[in-house]
Amino acid sequence: MEDRGRSLWAALELLDRQLLDCDGTPVAKVDDLEFEEAEAEELPVLTNILFGQAALGRRFNRRLGRGVEMLRRVMVPVAEPGPARIPWGAVKAIGPHLTLSLARSDISDATRVDDWLTRHVLSHIPGSGIKPGGESQ
Amino acid sequence: MRLGDVLETPVLDQDGRSLGAVHDVHLVQDGPVLPSGMAALRLHGLVVGKAAFGTRLGYASRPGRADEGETRGPWPIRAIVRWLHRSAVYVPWTCVLSVASDHIVVDAPPGGFTAQR
Amino acid sequence: MKKALQIALGVLTAIGGFVDIGELVTGSEVGARFRMNLAWATVLSLVGIVLFAEMAGRVAAVSQRPVFDLVRERLGPRLAMVNLLASLLITLATVAAEIGGVALALELATSINYLAWVPVVGLLVWVVVWRVNFEVMENVFGLLGLALVVTAVAVWQLGPDWSSVAHQVLHPAKPANESMASYFYYAIAMFGAGLMPYEVFFFSSGAIEEKWTSSDLAVERGNVLVGFPLGAGVTLSIMLGASLVLGPQHISVSSLYQSALPTTVVLGKWALIVVIIGFFACTFGAALETTLSCGYSVAQYFGWQWGKMTKPKDDARFHITLMACLLAATGLVLTTFDPVKITEFVVVFSAAALPLTYLPVLIVANDPGYMGDKRNSPFSNAVGFAFLAVLIVVSVATIPLMIITKVGG
Numbered sequence: 228m229e230d231r232g233r234s235l236w237a238a239l240e241l242l243d244r245q246l247l248d249c250d251g252t253p254v255a256k257v258d259d260l261e262f263e264e265a266e267a268e269e270l271p272v273l274t275n276i277l278f279g280q281a282a283l284g285r286r287f288n289r290r291l292g293r294g295v296e297m298l299r300r301v302m303v304p305v306a307e308p309g310p311a312r313i314p315w316g317a318v319k320a321i322g323p324h325l326t327l328s329l330a331r332s333d334i335s336d337a338t339r340v341d342d343w344l345t346r347h348v349l350s351h352i353p354g355s356g357i358k359p360g361g362e363s364q
Numbered sequence: 365m366r367l368g369d370v371l372e373t374p375v376l377d378q379d380g381r382s383l384g385a386v387h388d389v390h391l392v393q394d395g396p397v398l399p400s401g402m403a404a405l406r407l408h409g410l411v412v413g414k415a416a417f418g419t420r421l422g423y424a425s426r427p428g429r430a431d432e433g434e435t436r437g438p439w440p441i442r443a444i445v446r447w448l449h450r451s452a453v454y455v456p457w458t459c460v461l462s463v464a465s466d467h468i469v470v471d472a473p474p475g476g477f478t479a480q481r
Numbered sequence: 482m483k484k485a486l487q488i489a490l491g492v493l494t495a496i497g498g499f500v501d502i503g504e505l506v507t508g509s510e511v512g513a514r515f516r517m518n519l520a521w522a523t524v525l526s527l528v529g530i531v532l533f534a535e536m537a538g539r540v541a542a543v544s545q546r547p548v549f550d551l552v553r554e555r556l557g558p559r560l561a562m563v564n565l566l567a568s569l570l571i572t573l574a575t576v577a578a579e580i581g582g583v584a585l586a587l588e589l590a591t592s593i594n595y596l597a598w599v600p601v602v603g604l605l606v607w608v609v610v611w612r613v614n615f616e617v618m619e620n621v622f623g624l625l626g627l628a629l630v631v632t633a634v635a636v637w638q639l640g641p642d643w644s645s646v647a648h649q650v651l652h653p654a655k656p657a658n659e660s661m662a663s664y665f666y667y668a669i670a671m672f673g674a675g676l677m678p679y680e681v682f683f684f685s686s687g688a689i690e691e692k693w694t695s696s697d698l699a700v701e702r703g704n705v706l707v708g709f710p711l712g713a714g715v716t717l718s719i720m721l722g723a724s725l726v727l728g729p730q731h732i733s734v735s736s737l738y739q740s741a742l743p744t745t746v747v748l749g750k751w752a753l754i755v756v757i758i759g760f761f762a763c764t765f766g767a768a769l770e771t772t773l774s775c776g777y778s779v780a781q782y783f784g785w786q787w788g789k790m791t792k793p794k795d796d797a798r799f800h801i802t803l804m805a806c807l808l809a810a811t812g813l814v815l816t817t818f819d820p821v822k823i824t825e826f827v828v829v830f831s832a833a834a835l836p837l838t839y840l841p842v843l844i845v846a847n848d849p850g851y852m853g854d855k856r857n858s859p860f861s862n863a864v865g866f867a868f869l870a871v872l873i874v875v876s877v878a879t880i881p882l883m884i885i886t887k888v889g890g
Contacts, residue, residue, distance in 0.1 A: 237367055255784045256783065262366070272396070287558065438857075
């Protein structure tokens with residue numbers, strides 16, 4: 228993000244866009260955006276990108292979103308309440324897609340399902356190049 | 365507050381008249397500087413309109429967005445989408461009185477809000 | 482030199498790529514019933530696939546983002562989900578039809594019932610999708626698909642009355658013994674056979690798998706502008722062969738055997754072997770492409786990593802989706818639903834669902850943010866929009882015609 232004072236239209240330019248990590252690898256979609264509650268007279272500030280099933284579920288239906296969020300609390304070890312988040316400060320560039328300054332491997336919420344599937348399903352399939360336990364051969 | 369909850373929420377003025385629903389949200393990069401060195405984005409206003417379809421196809425122009433960035437063709441589709449959005453208005457955030465889960469109340473100035481082409 | 486080779490390879494693989502079980506079955510059936518009076522439907526679908534494949538490939542090469550990635554941005558998650566579900570259902574049925582087609586080709590070759598081949602084929606498709614390099618996969622099956630050119634050779638040997646053929650192609654008329662509703666129903670079927678939703682998603686994702694960039698646009702255009710018309714030529718040979726051999730005998734097409742008949746009758750047993758190889762290659766190739774398209778569209782909707790170019794451990798969800806889709810499709814064929822009947826449904830529903838998949842391509846191909854100066858010219862837009870209008874008309878007419886003709890009667 229270069230210029231201060233730049234105007235952006237959230238639904239048109241940020242929402243539902245692809246998030247790429249610092250190497251250009253797809254991480255997730257911008258499933259929702261979170262704003263800090265504004266004090267009186269202050270404008271709300273964009274704080275986080277929300278992504279994952281819980282965030283997307285709520286876009287369809289509020290109750291669905293709440294349900295998935297509760298499921299997430301059960302399944303993910305140290306979840307704070309709510310969906311998976313990436314702080315807005317991690318966004319390095321905005322264009323046709325949003326580029327983060329982080330690597331995908333640093334974002335545990337993004338890799339959790341793939342890692343689980345790799346460890347427990349793909350590693351048992353011959354020819355995957357993965358040892359049972361999840362490391363590459 | 366989540367963008368997904370604000371979008372498509374009906375907007376009423378202080379007399380209960382419907383202005384449409386929120387189609388988009390205007391952000392400006394003029395907030396406090398973040399650890400990354402860049403300024404945070406603050407929510408300055410809403411685009412409110414009546415048509416449901418085509419809000420994000422890239423045809424409606426928004427102030428602050430360079431004209432070269434606007435999708436121009438094919439012209440029949442562009443014409444239809446812009447016609448659907450002819451009554452859209454820009455509501456500054458300072459005019460928003462309350463945000464509830466199923467409606468937003470705004471304080472409309474006497475002449476109405478400025479039209480958003 | 483290398484560029485020329487690439488273009489040649491692309492063209493050759495596009496020929497077989499144009500033809501799949503839809504053209505084999507519908508082309509033969511239409512040729513037998515309507516002679517060449519529906520050739521225009523194939524030509525129309527050719528215009529469509531050239532138009533949209535070029536656009537989808539260009540969008541992918543220039544913006545490095547596949548088409549379905551962009552559908553959600555433009556239409557929002559709900560409408561994009563409708564799009565995803567519709568294309569996924571049709572494409573899953575297409576996978577089933579193609580797997581059935583491969584099994585039928587193997588039955589033709591070995592006389593072992595196709596149902597026994599189905600699980601084998603399903604497994605083989607999965608092995609290739611799992612392990613074989615993308616370009617190798619495309620090139621091998623594409624080149625093998627050239628065997629279908631034997632159908633054109635057969636037609637040449639048959640020596641039809643070319644002026645009468647030309648008359649039917651250029652001045653189509655509804656045969657006396659068919660109703661107007663049937664005529665247009667089969668026109669839609671033939672049109673849908675040439676233009677299926679998965680093709681746009683496959684073409685654009687494939688461009689990224691093969692790492693095309695703006696400098697590859699010449700190769701891309703070569704494939705599309707030369708390869709596809711030649712593929713349409715093969716389809717028309719199949720139609721013509723059927724009209725000359727099956728039509729006069731009132732043989733209707735209910736199995737792949739009848740599709741092969743015109744070629745074998747004229748050229749003999751060796752031609753049967755060649756044509757079976759052609760059938761096998763084009764249906765197997767299409768099975769691979771449709772399976773991958775299922776994975777591409779789901780992964781691109783949710784923002785997951787995808788692609789054969791990626792190591793499996795980094796796109797596990799993509800591979801699991803592929804496996805699930807293959808299992809579902811194989812299961813569908815194993816219910817003993819006739820693959821030929823599945824094909825007939827698939828081509829018609831494909832035609833009906835097309836506007837949903839093509840509108841986002843047309844819009845994004847115009848976006849300067851994505852395309853820069855490679856965005857659509859006014860000419861492409863004019864043709865593209867006119868075609869979209871055609872697609873909407875076709876889409877609206879499909880279900881009523883299906884009901885009136887009782888699915889082709």
